[in-house]
Amino acid sequence: MDLGLSGLKVILGGATRGISKEAAKLFAAEGASLGLFSRNGDALDDLKAELGGTVETQEFVLEDREGYKAMLTGLADRLGGCDIFIHSISSSGAQGTMDWDETYRLDMLGAVDGCEALEPYLEKSSAGSIILMSTTAAFETFLAPQAFNAIKAAVITYGKQLSQAWAPKGIRINMVSPGPISYPGGNWEGAKALMPDLYNGIVSQIPMGRMGSPEEVAKTIAFLASPAAGYITGSNIVIDGGFTKRVQF
Numbered sequence: 001m002d003l004g005l006s007g008l009k010v011i012l013g014g015a016t017r018g019i020s021k022e023a024a025k026l027f028a029a030e031g032a033s034l035g036l037f038s039r040n041g042d043a044l045d046d047l048k049a050e051l052g053g054t055v056e057t058q059e060f061v062l063e064d065r066e067g068y069k070a071m072l073t074g075l076a077d078r079l080g081g082c083d084i085f086i087h088s089i090s091s092s093g094a095q096g097t098m099d100w101d102e103t104y105r106l107d108m109l110g111a112v113d114g115c116e117a118l119e120p121y122l123e124k125s126s127a128g129s130i131i132l133m134s135t136t137a138a139f140e141t142f143l144a145p146q147a148f149n150a151i152k153a154a155v156i157t158y159g160k161q162l163s164q165a166w167a168p169k170g171i172r173i174n175m176v177s178p179g180p181i182s183y184p185g186g187n188w189e190g191a192k193a194l195m196p197d198l199y200n201g202i203v204s205q206i207p208m209g210r211m212g213s214p215e216e217v218a219k220t221i222a223f224l225a226s227p228a229a230g231y232i233t234g235s236n237i238v239i240d241g242g243f244t245k246r247v248q249f
Helices: 018-029 041-051 065-079 100-124 147-169 187-194 196-204 214-225
Strands: 009-013 033-038 055-059 084-087 129-133 172-178 236-239
Touching: 009 018, 009 065, 009 100, 018 033, 018 041, 018 084, 018 214, 033 041, 033 065, 041 055, 055 065, 065 100, 084 100, 084 214, 100 129, 100 147, 129 147, 129 214, 147 172, 147 236, 172 214, 187 196, 214 236
Parallel strands: 009 033, 009 084, 033 055, 084 129, 129 172, 172 236
Antiparallel strands: none
16 A cells, blocks of 8 residues: 655654654655654664665754754754654653653653644645654553653643644644553563563553554554545544553544
8 A cells, every 4th residue: 555655754753762763664665755853863873874765864852942843943944844743752762751840841842842843844735744642541540640641641632632723724633542562672671671570460451462563553653644544633543452441432
């Protein structure tokens, strides 16, 4: 199936690991041009060499809102525009899920500032699309009260409301909520080594009998962001192997 991504310009953060890295690889394979940013400049250089094609990169640590907006618009200018924005930077990758200030700054304000900074570019696109990354922990209680769970719920609400406001501009906004996803260097691999009872207990609750992979989530991101999903907006797609128990109408 042709997703219609060839030649589109995609901006994606946290691109050197996990789900974001696999998404970058998929977009590149589909012929998209990429604007990638990460706090790890060396890993960005390695990824750029691996991907080939048109890839602009920027080493960046989010410290202030205006600097973040300027970095995003700078990437868009270097690409010659932006058709797709994936908001995937998060306190989770920085081991800060209990930190309210960090999570609000990266997960919530990162979404708001990213969307607002890139709105003029997306509005000019014939395929404007935003993906906001959330989590199943946003809509079912999970482990313990923490900033990450609560603020990711706010991201879903923000995205849904924004999808209504920006649909007349031709910009689609959707959310992707993975369940437990395991990969080398990720949080769940750390839990497997340090807290095997917790890890095994979570796996036992997943009907498919295993945790998901970054590649599986990346495929959903690529489809949902693409023109192939051109009539989908305001949706929250759950990717969890059946882990959550709620019924969603």
